[in-house]
Amino acid sequence: MNNASLNSFKKRTYFVLFIFFGLLVLLIGRFFYLQIIKGPELRDQREQNINASELIYPKRGRIISKDGTVLAEDIKTFSIVVDLEQKPDYESMYLLSEIFSEDLLFDDIEKKVLSSLRFSFQETLLTNLSQEDLSKFLVRSSDLSGFSIKEDYKRNYDYHPSIFHILGHLGFINELDSKYFSERIPDYDENIWQKVGKSGLERVYEYKLRGTHGKRYFQRNARGNRKQITGVDNFKEGEELITSIRYSAQKLAFDLLDGKQGAVVAIDLSDFSIPVAVSVPSISANDLSGISSKNYAELLNDVQRPLFNRAFMGLYPPGSTVKPLLTIFSLSEGYTNWTETILDDGFFRFEEEQRVFNAWKEGGHGLTDLEKALVESSNPFFMNLATKFDKAKFVKFMQSASFGSLLCTDCYPHQYSPLINDSWKQKNFGKDLYKGDFINLGVGQGYMLTTPLHLALLTSAIAKKGKYQIPYIVNGSNQQELFLENNLTDYDWEKLHESLINVVYSPNGTGFRINAGNLKMAGKSGTSQIIDIKSKEEYDEVRQNPLLRDHAIFIGFAPYDDPQFAIAVIIENGESGGSVAGPIAKEVLELLIDAN
Amino acid sequence: MQINLTHSVILFSLVGIILAGSMTIFSVTSIDLNYFFRFLMITLISICFVATIFYLININRILSAGWIILVANILLVMSVEIFGQEINGSRRWLDFGFLSLQPSEFMKISYAIFTIQYLRFYSFKFSMFRSIFLLGVLFLTAVPIIIQPDLGTGVVYIAFGVLLLFICGMDKKYFYGLFISLVVMSPVLYNFVLTGYQKGRIINWFSSEGSVSERWNILQSEISIGSGQLFGEGFLASKQNEFNFLPEADTDFIFSIYAEQFGFVGVLAIFILLALFLLLTLRVLLRHNSLSNDLSPYYLGTYFIYVIGFSFLINILMVSGLIPVVGLPLPFFTKGGSSLLCFSIMLGFIFSARGFLRV
Numbered sequence: 001m002n003n004a005s006l007n008s009f010k011k012r013t014y015f016v017l018f019i020f021f022g023l024l025v026l027l028i029g030r031f032f033y034l035q036i037i038k039g040p041e042l043r044d045q046r047e048q049n050i051n052a053s054e055l056i057y058p059k060r061g062r063i064i065s066k067d068g069t070v071l072a073e074d075i076k077t078f079s080i081v082v083d084l085e086q087k088p089d090y091e092s093m094y095l096l097s098e099i100f101s102e103d104l105l106f107d108d109i110e111k112k113v114l115s116s117l118r119f120s121f122q123e124t125l126l127t128n129l130s131q132e133d134l135s136k137f138l139v140r141s142s143d144l145s146g147f148s149i150k151e152d153y154k155r156n157y158d159y160h161p162s163i164f165h166i167l168g169h170l171g172f173i174n175e176l177d178s179k180y181f182s183e184r185i186p187d188y189d190e191n192i193w194q195k196v197g198k199s200g201l202e203r204v205y206e207y208k209l210r211g212t213h214g215k216r217y218f219q220r221n222a223r224g225n226r227k228q229i230t231g232v233d234n235f236k237e238g239e240e241l242i243t244s245i246r247y248s249a250q251k252l253a254f255d256l257l258d259g260k261q262g263a264v265v266a267i268d269l270s271d272f273s274i275p276v277a278v279s280v281p282s283i284s285a286n287d288l289s290g291i292s293s294k295n296y297a298e299l300l301n302d303v304q305r306p307l308f309n310r311a312f313m314g315l316y317p318p319g320s321t322v323k324p325l326l327t328i329f330s331l332s333e334g335y336t337n338w339t340e341t342i343l344d345d346g347f348f349r350f351e352e353e354q355r356v357f358n359a360w361k362e363g364g365h366g367l368t369d370l371e372k373a374l375v376e377s378s379n380p381f382f383m384n385l386a387t388k389f390d391k392a393k394f395v396k397f398m399q400s401a402s403f404g405s406l407l408c409t410d411c412y413p414h415q416y417s418p419l420i421n422d423s424w425k426q427k428n429f430g431k432d433l434y435k436g437d438f439i440n441l442g443v444g445q446g447y448m449l450t451t452p453l454h455l456a457l458l459t460s461a462i463a464k465k466g467k468y469q470i471p472y473i474v475n476g477s478n479q480q481e482l483f484l485e486n487n488l489t490d491y492d493w494e495k496l497h498e499s500l501i502n503v504v505y506s507p508n509g510t511g512f513r514i515n516a517g518n519l520k521m522a523g524k525s526g527t528s529q530i531i532d533i534k535s536k537e538e539y540d541e542v543r544q545n546p547l548l549r550d551h552a553i554f555i556g557f558a559p560y561d562d563p564q565f566a567i568a569v570i571i572e573n574g575e576s577g578g579s580v581a582g583p584i585a586k587e588v589l590e591l592l593i594d595a596n
Numbered sequence: 597m598q599i600n601l602t603h604s605v606i607l608f609s610l611v612g613i614i615l616a617g618s619m620t621i622f623s624v625t626s627i628d629l630n631y632f633f634r635f636l637m638i639t640l641i642s643i644c645f646v647a648t649i650f651y652l653i654n655i656n657r658i659l660s661a662g663w664i665i666l667v668a669n670i671l672l673v674m675s676v677e678i679f680g681q682e683i684n685g686s687r688r689w690l691d692f693g694f695l696s697l698q699p700s701e702f703m704k705i706s707y708a709i710f711t712i713q714y715l716r717f718y719s720f721k722f723s724m725f726r727s728i729f730l731l732g733v734l735f736l737t738a739v740p741i742i743i744q745p746d747l748g749t750g751v752v753y754i755a756f757g758v759l760l761l762f763i764c765g766m767d768k769k770y771f772y773g774l775f776i777s778l779v780v781m782s783p784v785l786y787n788f789v790l791t792g793y794q795k796g797r798i799i800n801w802f803s804s805e806g807s808v809s810e811r812w813n814i815l816q817s818e819i820s821i822g823s824g825q826l827f828g829e830g831f832l833a834s835k836q837n838e839f840n841f842l843p844e845a846d847t848d849f850i851f852s853i854y855a856e857q858f859g860f861v862g863v864l865a866i867f868i869l870l871a872l873f874l875l876l877t878l879r880v881l882l883r884h885n886s887l888s889n890d891l892s893p894y895y896l897g898t899y900f901i902y903v904i905g906f907s908f909l910i911n912i913l914m915v916s917g918l919i920p921v922v923g924l925p926l927p928f929f930t931k932g933g934s935s936l937l938c939f940s941i942m943l944g945f946i947f948s949a950r951g952f953l954r955v
Contacts (some may be wrong), residue, residue: 005720005765005891006891008765008897009763009765009891009894009898010882012762012763012765012921013763013878013882013898016762016763016902017874017875018761020874020902020905020906020909021871022868023909023913024867024909026913026918027912027913027916027918028864028867028910030913030916030917030918031821031855031860031863031864031916032860033861034818034821034822034916035821035822035824035825035855035859035860036825036826036860039822039823039824039825039826039860040825042819042821042822042823043819043822043823043825044839045819045822046819046820046822046823049819049839049841050835050839050841108877138705219839220839221839221841222816222839222840222841222842227838227839338656359809497934528675547888586944
């Protein structure tokens with residue numbers, strides 16, 4: 001062995017050793033970087049990969065009518081799903097397709113199983129199992145490995161269509177919903193709740209009804225299979241809502257209006273809760289869940305607008321039913337009294353503009369005082385009165401009657417009745433109000449529009465001699481006492497009530513044909529014109545088209561000596577307030593008072 | 597035979613590495629403690645047994661059968677094509693019932709025995725013909741491995757063969773030539789030799805644009821290593837393993853599980869044991885007064901020490917994301933008979949170098 005080759009051997013060995021230690025130092029640096037510098041971050045990433053959670057949805061609260069009917073509740077549903085923990089084998093897939101041969105094809109099962117396993121997503125094979133199907137599955141469940149039953153909740157509403165508009169419905173959350181709820185619900189998380197209240201009580205009381213979600217924490221492996229549950233945040237079930245709805249009266253009101261278009265709203269005068277709020281036509285609330293977009297579009301485009309809540313949203317000219325309200329204003333401002341008379345010859349001549357307004361009764365009512373004007377519904381009397389109105393005082397009075405402001409604490413959606421003032425007219429017509437406008441306003445026509453809910457509320461205020469509160473369906477706490485602005489004496493109120501009683505009980509009264517019997521109902525009928533008509537002949541022509549016929553309106557309260565309920569009934573194109581809308585008001589009030 | 601401090605430290609480092617390997621294998625594959633002791637015993641006994649056999653057999657006898665061993669090994673590699681089991685899309689294993697062997701693993705040893713025997717005949721003097729002949733044999737014998745297909749093992753086999761020739765004193769110009777031709781040929785190799793899967797691994801290493809599944813293994817490996825932080829999660833506490841996030845945790849990626857359990861401290865400990873083992877065995881082997889006239893055992897011993905050392909480094913470079921993933925076992929960690937047997941034989945050669953156990 002010569003020294004030269006030995007030296008070369010050693011030199012090369014050391015050279016390799018040098019490379020070795022170079023790489024070792026590189027590795028030490030790498031591990032220092034991974035374990036010390038990036039260690040916490042990488043450990044976090046590992047924990048995120050392993051730890052997962054799922055939400056537990058509580059049972060949504062029930063909604064119950066005042067007379068104890070469950071209007072809405074969550075019911076348990078069962079579905080067959082692919083069990084990701086155990087892979088379904090072909091035998092159990094085949095067996096499943098045999099057991100449910102009517103609903104499931106083997107190919108579809110196979111497709112869903114494969115996609116479940118590929119994406120680690122639990123596919124649902126069959127939903128809303130009947131009890132019979134459920135037991136069919138459970139009997140064979142030991143042979144159906146890879147499939148399991150998943151429990152869920154489904155919202156179920158009482159079938160009767162009268163309740164749909166009150167309850168509203170649930171639907172998948174959209175941007176508008178999340179905006180609505182985040183403004184109202186503290187710490188609202190739009191990602192948690194998939195289905196939310198879209199309208200009605202379901203929307204207003206979303207926070208109470210839905211409860212508080214729970215969370216189940218678990219660890220899963222790389223394939224997404226659950227290994228163990230590590231913790232559970234308990235959920236809280238949704239609260240129950242007791243509504244003020246008297247379901248028997250609600251259903252009656254709906255059934256009486258069925259086939260027509262219109263609305264009935266009643267208010268309980270003891271607490272200003274709403275026992276009846278009906279909008280016709282309507283649908284059964286269950287029909288909206290799982291509706292196809294085609295059918296939904298059909299409902300939206302239906303000319304009868306069944307989804308539109310006329311009771312809270314429909315704006316109608318109040319017609320003659322506004323006369324009691326204007327009586328209060330006129331007496332307060334001294335525009336008239338119970339003794340002043342005018343000659344009603346069936347026309348009102350507005351001298352300033354040389355215009356003539358027709359009244360509904362040919363030949364007129366003759367010599368007419370305020371009481372007669374109310375009982376027989378004289379238009380010229382109130383048109384004459386309206387010419388005396390002071391614009392500012394009128395607006396202020398209408399404001400005190402909640403025109404242009406909130407009409408219900410928890411009706412969703414509901415519409416304000418517009419406050420007719422100069423700025424309103426400027427906005428809509430670019431002009432200020434002038435005297436001629438008041439002539440129409442004086443008989444509840446022209447620009448004046450109210451919702452059925454507002455009419456019922458105004459009737460309540462009249463029944464309670466000017467006092468009222470904002471109505472509600474569920475929550476009436478912290479209600480403020482409101483007043484119609486007036487300085488009426490007890491005598492004035494008695495005369496007003498007496499006039500309204502005579503509307504119903506005097507043979508001259510426009511509501512005499514209601515035949516109110518011993519209900520002790522006071523009221524006022526009205527017809528509201530849809531188009532401006534100059535003469536009776538012209539109307540006869542117009543009424544050939546049912547959609548242009550006058551709306552029939554009736555407001556009333558009972559019993560007149562101790563008012564318990566007020567009511568407003570509107571029947572679109574019903575023509576006669578007294579004889580068409582009035583009897584419905586009577587029947588509903590009767591039932592409400594009987595049930596009290 | 598005398599045992600001194602150096603020998604004790606070598607033994608200590610080796611046992612340390614084997615113990616760490618067995619513990620990690622145990623934590624990945626089983627939770628039964630009996631299994632752990634059995635596994636440790638089997639590993640230690642087989643290493644002692646094989647190393648002792650190779651220590652006792654006259655090394656000259658083995659060397660003189662050099663070409664027979666190489667040819668036999670090549671034939672075994674090729675027979676895998678016919679008799680082998682297919683695992684993960686490539687045939688590498690021969691099943692002997694009680695253990696399955698990967699003949700390509702042994703090519704590193706066979707080629708070394710052949711080369712040393714050949715060069716010894718010429719007193720380790722390289723000529724141009726001998727250099728080209730030995731390189732030719734190296735590349736030709738790599739072909740059956742690469743077409744299995746097992747590019748990783750093939751490339752590593754060639755790299756170790758080149759290392760052997762370097763240690764044995766082949767002229768430097770051949771290494772320059774190899775390096776230049778590799779650079780020139782790399783685009784051709786990339787386009788015509790590599791399969792999509794292999795390209796994927798390389799692309800994946802150079803950029804983070806590889807597909808999710810290509811990134812997955814290395815990402816999970818880095819997560820395992822990083823999760824260990826300074827002191828590790830503790831023995832048997834690898835969550836990456838428990839929740840199956842790290843594929844091939846018992847073979848190629850076992851060191852990541854080790855790093856998760858024992859942290860940076862544990863990794864440093866392994867590095868120190870490895871460095872101690874490498875430095876001290878080399879020191880003993882190359883001690884001037886122990887070198888005899890026949891250099892063969894020293895060339896072989898040095899070569900095998902480096903094979904063990906660099907196998908360690910390459911595997912760890914791979915699992916820590918510094919080089920593309922090539923299927924290379926981690927000595928004394930990776931579960932598998934071939935790797936254990938292979939490294940035991942190398943230890944036998946190292947310890948049997950004359951004078952190793954003599955002072």
